[in-house]
Amino acid sequence: MSQKSSFDPLSMKTAKNDHGIPFKLEYDPHKKSGGWWVPVLSILLALILCAIFIMLNGMNPITVYTKMLVGAFGSSFGLSETIVKAIPLLLCGLGVAVAYKIAVWNIGAEGQFIFGAIGATAVTIFLPNIPGALYIPLMMLAGIAGGAIWGLFTAIPRTHFQVNELITSLMLNYVALLLLDYLVYGPWRDPQGFNFPGTPEFTPYQMLANIGGTRLHFGLIFAIAAVVILAFFLAKTRWGYELRLLGANPTAAQNAGIKINKHILIVMMISGGLAGIAGAIEVSGVAGRLMYGISPGYGYTAIIVAWLAKLNPWAMIFTSLFIGGLIVGGYSVQTIGLPSSFSSMLQGAILFCLIAGEMLSRYRLKRVK
Amino acid sequence: MDMVTLILVAAITGGTSLLFAVLGGILNEKAGVINLGTEGIMLIGAVISAIVFLQTQNLIITFIIMLFGTGVLGLIHAFLCITLRANQIVSGLAVTLFGTGLSAYIGKSVAGAPIPVSIPKVDLSFLNSIPVLNAFANLDIFIWMSMMLSIILYFYMYKTSWGLHLKAVGDNPSTSDAMGVSVIAFRYFHVVIGSMLMGSAGFYLIMAYSPNWIEGMTSGRGWIAIALIIFARWNPIYALFGAYFFGGLDSLGFRMQIYDLNIPSYFLKMIPYISTIVVLMFIGWKNRSKPSIEPKSLGNPYFREQRF
Numbered sequence: 001m002s003q004k005s006s007f008d009p010l011s012m013k014t015a016k017n018d019h020g021i022p023f024k025l026e027y028d029p030h031k032k033s034g035g036w037w038v039p040v041l042s043i044l045l046a047l048i049l050c051a052i053f054i055m056l057n058g059m060n061p062i063t064v065y066t067k068m069l070v071g072a073f074g075s076s077f078g079l080s081e082t083i084v085k086a087i088p089l090l091l092c093g094l095g096v097a098v099a100y101k102i103a104v105w106n107i108g109a110e111g112q113f114i115f116g117a118i119g120a121t122a123v124t125i126f127l128p129n130i131p132g133a134l135y136i137p138l139m140m141l142a143g144i145a146g147g148a149i150w151g152l153f154t155a156i157p158r159t160h161f162q163v164n165e166l167i168t169s170l171m172l173n174y175v176a177l178l179l180l181d182y183l184v185y186g187p188w189r190d191p192q193g194f195n196f197p198g199t200p201e202f203t204p205y206q207m208l209a210n211i212g213g214t215r216l217h218f219g220l221i222f223a224i225a226a227v228v229i230l231a232f233f234l235a236k237t238r239w240g241y242e243l244r245l246l247g248a249n250p251t252a253a254q255n256a257g258i259k260i261n262k263h264i265l266i267v268m269m270i271s272g273g274l275a276g277i278a279g280a281i282e283v284s285g286v287a288g289r290l291m292y293g294i295s296p297g298y299g300y301t302a303i304i305v306a307w308l309a310k311l312n313p314w315a316m317i318f319t320s321l322f323i324g325g326l327i328v329g330g331y332s333v334q335t336i337g338l339p340s341s342f343s344s345m346l347q348g349a350i351l352f353c354l355i356a357g358e359m360l361s362r363y364r365l366k367r368v369k
Numbered sequence: 370m371d372m373v374t375l376i377l378v379a380a381i382t383g384g385t386s387l388l389f390a391v392l393g394g395i396l397n398e399k400a401g402v403i404n405l406g407t408e409g410i411m412l413i414g415a416v417i418s419a420i421v422f423l424q425t426q427n428l429i430i431t432f433i434i435m436l437f438g439t440g441v442l443g444l445i446h447a448f449l450c451i452t453l454r455a456n457q458i459v460s461g462l463a464v465t466l467f468g469t470g471l472s473a474y475i476g477k478s479v480a481g482a483p484i485p486v487s488i489p490k491v492d493l494s495f496l497n498s499i500p501v502l503n504a505f506a507n508l509d510i511f512i513w514m515s516m517m518l519s520i521i522l523y524f525y526m527y528k529t530s531w532g533l534h535l536k537a538v539g540d541n542p543s544t545s546d547a548m549g550v551s552v553i554a555f556r557y558f559h560v561v562i563g564s565m566l567m568g569s570a571g572f573y574l575i576m577a578y579s580p581n582w583i584e585g586m587t588s589g590r591g592w593i594a595i596a597l598i599i600f601a602r603w604n605p606i607y608a609l610f611g612a613y614f615f616g617g618l619d620s621l622g623f624r625m626q627i628y629d630l631n632i633p634s635y636f637l638k639m640i641p642y643i644s645t646i647v648v649l650m651f652i653g654w655k656n657r658s659k660p661s662i663e664p665k666s667l668g669n670p671y672f673r674e675q676r677f
Contacts, residue, residue: 053474105458157646161653166405166458167596168649171642174589182635303462341473341584348409348467352445355460359453 026364038361039308039319042353049353050346057338064333068343071332072325078332080214084286086324088113088278088295090223090316092302094230095147095274097311099267101234102246102260106268108154108169109275110299111176112147116276117283118180119146121199121290124206125188132205139206140222140280147276148269150176155268159261165268173299184292198291208285219281224317226274231313243267275299297344301327304347307354323347376617377504379624381512384616386411386574388515390594391601391608392522393566398598399526400559401539401666402450405461406442407567408591409468414439414571416476419582422486423479428576435572436565442468443564444557451556454670465591473584484580511573518566522605535559539664542671552671570594589642596645600652602662618644 051061072082092109099106119142123135130138153172157163181197190200208217234240245253246263254260278298283290305323309315330343390407397404404410417438422431442464449460488509496506526532535555537545542552574590575582593615601608622637 053471107462157650157653161650162657163646163649163653164596164599167592168646170589170592171596171645174642175639178635178639182633186633186635300466304466307459339474339477341470341477343470345467345470345474348463348470351459351463352449352467355449355455355463356453359449359455 026366038357039310039354042357043308043322043350045353045357046346046349049349050342053345054338054342059336059338064336064338067333067336068326068329072329076214078328080216081328082321082325083220084215084217084324085327086320087217087219087223087285088282088298089302089305089324090320091226091278091281092275092298093305093309093316093320094226094313095271095278096302097306097309097313097316098230098234098243098274099271100306100311101243102263102267103250104155104158104264104267104271105166106151106154106169106271107166107303108150108172108299109271109302110295110297111169111173112150112272112275113279113282113295113299114173114176114180115150115272116143116147116279117290117294118176118183118279119143119276120280120283121188122146124202125199132203135203135206136208136284139284140277143276143278143280144273145276147272147274147279149272150276151268151270151272152265154272155265158268159264165264180290180294181292184290188290190289196291198287198289201289202284206284207288208281215286217281217285219285222277222281226277227313227317234313239266275302296327301344301347304351307351371500373501374504377501378508379620380613380617381504381508382578382616383620384612384614385512385515386570386578387590387594387597387615388519388609388612389570389573390567390591391597391612392515392519392605393563393570394594394598395522395526395601395603395605395608396559396563396566398664398667399535399539399603400556400563401542401664401669401671402447402556402560403457403461403668404443404446404464404560404563404567405458405595406446406464406468406564407570407594408587408589409465409472410439410442410564410567411468411571411574411587411591412472412585413442413468414568415575415586416472416479416571416582417568418572418575419476419479419482419484422484422576423482426485428486428488431576432569432572435568439568439571440561440565443561443567446564447557447560450670451553451560454672457668457670469585476582476584479582480584481581484575484582486576486580488577509577511577515573516609519605519609526605536664540666542666546671546673552673556671567591567594593641593645596649599663600648603664615641615645 047065051065054061054064070078072078092113095112096106096109120139123139123142127138150172154165154169157168158165184197184199188199190196190198193200208219210217211220234243242253242258242263245256246258246260250260279294282294282298287294301323305316305319308319308322326343326346330340330346333342334340390411394404394407414435417435418431421434422428425431446460446464449455449463450457488511490507490509491513493506496502524532526535534545534550537548538550538552538555545555546552570590571587574587579586594612597608597611597615601611618641622634622640625632625637
C-alpha cells in the first residue's frame with residue numbers, strides 16, 4: 001500500500017488532464033449549488049432511469065408517464081386527489097425541513113403523523129358530548145400535541161443522552177404504527193364495523209368541511225397557513241436567524257451563546273407538531289375515522305418533498321403538489337399492470353439524482369490554458 | 370432441548386442477519402462513511418435472492434448475484450458520498466427510500482411465493498450431550514460463516530496493516546493520504562464490501578429466517594443494525610454479542626405470545642424497537658463524560674485539494 005492508487009473516478013481524471021481535453025472540472029466549495037434547474041433536471045434524469053425498469057417490465061415508458069400525468073393533473077378529480085395527497089406531504093415536509101435546517105435528522109414524521117391522528121381521534125372517543133363547534137379546534141390541538149410529544153421522545157434522548165435522532169425517530173415510527181394497529185384492532189374498533197380495523201365514523205361536526213363537492217377539504221387552508229407562518233418566522237425573527245446560524249456553523253453559533261439543546265427541543269416539537277396536525281387533518285378531512293394504514297408513508301415521502309424544495313417553505317408548495325401527483329399518477333398506472341410501488345421507486349430515484357445534481361452543480365467547468 | 374438452549378438457538382438464528390448488517394456498517398463507518406442505506410440494501414439483497422433462487426435453485430449463484438447487485442447499490446452511495454461529497458445522511462436515506470421502492474417493484478412477481486430452500490447445516494452432534502453448548506450442534510453454514518467473519522474482521526481491523534490504514538482513513542484522512550494511503554480507494558472499497566455484507570443480511574433473512582418475500586420484510590432491522598454499530602463500539606466481536614442479544618429480543622416477543630401472558634401481541638412486537646432506544650440511552654448516559662470513540666472524520670467528505 002505504499003504507492004498511490006489512481007482510483008479517483010472524477011477528480012484524478014480531470015486534475016491530471018493529460019488527455020488533451022481543453023476543459024477541466026473543478027470543485028468550487030464557495031460556489032452555491034445551482035438554481036431551480038437542478039431539481040428539474042434531476043426529475044428528468046430520474047424519469048429516464050426509471051424508464052429502463054418500465055421497459056424491463058415490458059411496457060412503453062412514454063405510455064406510462066403520459067397516463068401518470070393525465071391521471072394526476074388531467075381531470076378535476078385527479079387534480080383534487082393530487083391536492084388531497086399534497087396537504088399531508090406539505091405539512092410533514094415543512095416539519096422535517098425545519099429540523100434539517102439545523103442538521104437534526106428527523107425521519108420520524110411517519111410516527112408523528114400517526115400520533116397526531118391518534119390524538120385527534122382520542123378527542124372524538126373520550127369527549128363524545130361536547131358542543132359540535134368545539135370538535136375541530138380541539139382535534140387539531142390534540143393532533144399538534146400528539147405529534148409534538150412524539151417529537152420530544154426523539155429530541156430528549158438526543159439532547160440528554162447523546163442518542164442519534166435518526167435511529168430514535170425511526171424506531172418510534174414502528175412503535176407508533178404498532179400502537180395504531182393495537183388501537184384499531186383492539187379497544188377503539190368500531191363494534192358495528194364488521195371487523196373493519198377502524199374506529200367508528202366521525203360525526204359531521206368532527207369532519208373538516210369539503211370544498212365544492214370534491215374530496216378537497218379545508219385542511220388546505222391549514223397547510224398554506226403553515227407555509228406562510230413558518231416562512232415568516234424563519235426569515236424575519238431572531239429564532240429563524242439563530243436556526244440559520246446553527247445550520248451554517250454550529251460551533252460559531254454555540255460560541256455566540258445559542259443553546260443548541262434548547263433549539264433541538266423546540267425544533268423537534270415544531271417538526272412533530274406539523275406532522276401531527278397533518279395526521280389530524282387526514283383523519284378528520286379524508287378518512288373520517290382512524291383506521292389501519294392511515295398513512296401510506298407520507299412521513300417518508302415528506303423527506304423527498306423537503307429536499308426537492310431545498311428546505312424552502314414556499315417551494316414546498318410546488319414539490320408537494322408534484323410528489324402528490326406522482327402518488328396519484330402511480331395509482332392510475334396500476335390499471336395497466338404496473339405495481340403501485342413504482343411511484344415510490346421513482347421518488348427514491350429522484351432523490352438520488354437530486355443529490356448528485358446538487359453536488360455536480362458546485363463544480364465549475366474551466367478552460368485549461 | 371432445554372430452555373437455555375432454545376433461547377440461545379433463537380437468539381443466534383434471529384441475530385445472524387443483524388450480524389451481517391452490523392459488520393457491513395462497521396466497515397463503512399470505520400472508513401469514515403455513514404451508510405444509512407442499510408435497510409434499503411438489505412431489502413434489495415433479499416429480493417434479488419428470492420428472484421434469482423426461484424429461477425436457478427442454486428444457492429451459490431444466488432449469493433454471487435446478490436453480492437453484485439447490492440455492491441452496485443453500495444457503489445452509488447460511495448460515488449455520491451466520496452466522489453461528489455454529498456451529504457452522507459441524505460444519500461443514505463436516498464438509498465433506503467430507493468431500495469424500498471425498487472425491491473417492492475421488482476419483487477411483485479415473487480411476493481408471497483415460498484422459497485424451497487434448504488441451507489446446509491453443520492452437524493456437530495457430539496455437542497448434543499453438553500448443556501448450553503448443544504445449541505451449537507445443528508446450526509446452518511451461514512451462521513458459522515458470520516461468526517467466522519466477525520473474528521476475521523476483528524483481526525483485519527486490529528492486527529493487520531490494512532486495518533490500521535482503515536482506522537487512519539476514518540480518523541484522519543489527510544494524514545493517511547500523506548502516508549501514501551489512497552483515502553478515496555480505501556473508502557470506495559470498504560463501502561462496497563460493507564454494502565455487500567448488508568446485502569448478505571437480506572440474503573440470510575429471506576433464505577433462512579423467513580423464506581418468502583414480503584414487501585418491507587426487514588421491518589426496521591437495518592436501522593437496528595445501525596444502532597448496534599454504536600452498541601458494539603465499532604468492534605466486530607462486540608457486534609457478535611450485540612446482534613445475538615437483539616436477535617434474542619426479536620424472537621422473545623414471538624415466544625411470549627405462546628405463553629399467553631395476556632399482553633396484546635402489538636406491545637410484544639414493540640420490544641426490539643423500544644429496547645434499541647433504551648439501550649442507546651443507557652450507553653449515552655454511561656459514556657456521557659467520556660470522549661466519543663466513533664471514527665473522528667465520520668460523515669466528513671475528504672477534500673484532497675484542501676488538505677494541510
